[in-house]
Amino acid sequence: MRPGHAIGARAALALGEGERTSIDVDLEAHVRLGRVRRARRLAPIDTLEPATPAEWTLAACLHDIVQATNPTFDSLLRRSSAARILELAGEAIERVPAPAHARDALSRHTWLARVLEIARTDTAVSWWTGSRTYLGVDPPARLQAWPELRRVTVVATPHPVLDLAPLAIDRGRLTEAVARLLARTPLTEIATCTRPAPAFVWNDPALALLSTRAGRTLALRALEELPAQDVDVALGRATRDLLATRSVAAAPAIALLADRALADAQDSEVRSPHSLPGARSEGAFARGLGAAAALRSLEGSDAGWRPGEWRRIREALAVATRTPEAQRAVELLGPGP
16 A cells, blocks of 8 residues: 545545546556455455545545645644544544445455555664664665675565554554544454454444345355464454343344354363363353353254254254353343243
């Protein structure tokens, strides 16, 4: 990325109006191919629609969020400009509607799936008489000349956006802006749930996506690309908080956990509760809650299952509900129908 001048909220919201065509046909084709490749990791599709107005706005807001971290703003007279850029980006994001359906969520994901991979490469150059660090720009060639004679050492280190320093803006506000952006692309939100920051929480767009079978399928496929234990911890923490504050809204999140538990029971051998990794963590809570919900969904129905497989799956689900954390999850789930 090579961020330019800040776009601003008004221009960001107007970007998607009318029909837009690229002046670089080759670049447009390259981007379309990249989007299709990303989409095909989750769904068997061959084409995607051009960028929607919402996607143009979110792309512009992402640009401005990154621009607000520009180290040149870290001076007494320019810090307020960076703060204003970030503020306007946040205002524009708030005016972007949630995806209307699962395909819309997938389309946004093809644009923003790698947003948390954005990093600035800082290069430290040292030589026999001194040293200097270049933030996000290449060091001059003259400093790297005659490396053996001048004892030149060059170390390039990438830093994720949320870890950048120095910053002209408050780090907490930067993290909040990124969280707002992720909330408007719920499939990306779920697909990056194991991130260190911003902490994953259940929000309305993500729950709305999971309320449909197609949306839940996309989410399950995205989660398969992440370490299972880390996913359990992230989903367990977020779902426990959701049950504590908005238990009525938690049904889609519980359905996702139930689908994961059922898939795990089908693929895994029966394990004792003490052998489950992270049995005393949020991961055990997620597994227990999902297993309990899956057992309830299977009550009184064994259609389509072979008798031996049916018993094995029920036993595997029951095992996952026996840890202390899992029992607390079952209590929060409440009595069955």
